[in-house]
Amino acid sequence: MDAPKATETMDRYSVFTIAKKWCIVSMVSYAAWFSTLSSFIYFPAVHLLSEDLSVSVDKINLTITSYMAVATIAPTLVGDAADVLGRRPVYMITLSLYVVANIAIALSKSYNALLGLRVLQALAISGTFSVAYGVITDVASPAERGSFVSAVSFATPTSITIAPSLGPILGGALSYAAGWTWIFWFLSIAAGLCLITITLFLPETSRSIVGNGSIRPPKHLRLPISTLMRHWTDIDQSTEHKWRVPNPLKSLLILTRRDNAIIIFGCGLLYVVYTCINASLSVLFIDIYNLNQWQAGIIYLPFGVGGMVSTFFSGPLLDRAYRRARTKRDLSTDKAVGDDLDNFPIEKARLSVIWVPLIITTVSIIVFGWTLHYHRHISIPLILQFIAGLCMQLDFSTKLSDFKIYNTLLVDKNHRTPAAAQASSNIVRCTLAAITVSFLQNLIDALGIGWTFTFMGGLCLVVLGLFLVDYQKGTRWRQERIISDST
Structure with a gap:
């Protein structure tokens, strides 16, 4: 009686329920949001940064240009790494670096530190949106993919919704009420919560590793609470995953x-x-x-x-x-x-x-x-x-x-x-x-x-x-x- 059920499970595009799919997509959309927010929330603070760090506005604008330049390249490094190594480790590494970068910027007192840390900030977070679309492909069949893409598009750099609209208002309010450093304290706190959420609740979804979700992932890719998002049994065997070095090209x-x-x-x-x-x-x-x-x-x-x-x-x-x-x-x-x-x-x-x-x-x-x-x-x-x-x-x-x-x-x-x-x-x-x-x-x-x-x-x-x-x-x-x- 178990064989037909197992076959049916393996034949499904994804073993995750609709509710679980939406939970997964919501978490990766939350992470992708920071890629765009980091740019737009920064704009209102340009003049304050110029005064506080005693440099010209042109020099502060250079921190914007450097962020955009790195954001152009970083997804090439992150995208293939997520396809090869898995979604969970890439999210955990990038969000951890992003939190550290924001805390360091909030504590920085020099222009050179700001410029270098903005580069680290962009390197850490700008690839998360490309991983989010990979996750959608993992869990959503082509017939239902449009709805999930809409959710991620609500937050990502190709979106004209949340971050570009509310980012400047939020950045201006924080700068006016508490100073420009609170822009980065806010980003570090919000990203820290995202990191904790993904660490505890985001399952590995890469189809090259877990198939449609029914294949047991390696131990280092499993959730801390083993009963969450679990669709395999103890007798299931993990498939052999052929590892290769991520290729940004x-x-x-x-x-x-x-x-x-x-x-x-x-x-x-x-x-x-x-x-x-x-x-x-x-x-x-x-x-x-x-x-x-x-x-x-x-x-x-x-x-x-x-x-x-x-x-x-x-x-x-x-x-x-x-x-x-x-x-x-x-x-x-x-x-x-x-x-x-x-x-x-x-x-x-x-x-x-x-x-x-x-x-x-x-x-x-x-x-x-x-x-x-x-x-x-x-x-x-x-x-x-x-x-x-x-x-x-x-x-x-x-x-x-x-x-x-x-x-x-x-x-x-x-x-x-x-x-x-x-x-x-x-x-x-x-x-x-x-x-x-x-x-x-x-x-x-x-x-x-x-x-x-x-x-x-x-x-x-x-x-x-x-x-x-x-x-x-x-x-x-x-x-x-x-x-x-x-x-």
């Missing part, structure tokens, strides 16, 4: 595959638009509408609220599109059964819902720019911000709304190495964003506000074209690459 190899490169570059352009909007928002509103610093922080809220609203329906939208694609091909839509993604046209299943949000995003960004150009009533650009935030977050899932669909598609395309795939995406988008932001003000000065945002809208149309190419040819390219790799 694996993320770069992913970029050489044209089906990956085309959507990663598309996402990079979308991230350029998103970053330019955030970088210019407070400056433009202060200049045009004569706002003070506190009011300039509040204007980020419509963008974030729109993104938060999108999370309530973007996941189910993705899942319905996936089920519809499966049904048309007379394939099973059982969420508990794994899918042969190598042969399934996942590009059409995911991208079929991106076109309308992406077009609305394009239009709203262009109109937003011209309302600022002609100094229309402040309520108009704020409403347009909400619309852009709503659609962009839906796109990144598909773009910032596009980002959720995009993130889901990327992990589906690279379901064997999802963390490394996310790291490769991070390299492209952060590099493009850093280059573009460096001459953003020059672009505004040369073209004017209206034409600058029209240019950004044009980038969105380029992205639409890239995604359309992947929609038409991505499946064939991916299958050709798989055949080539197997020979």
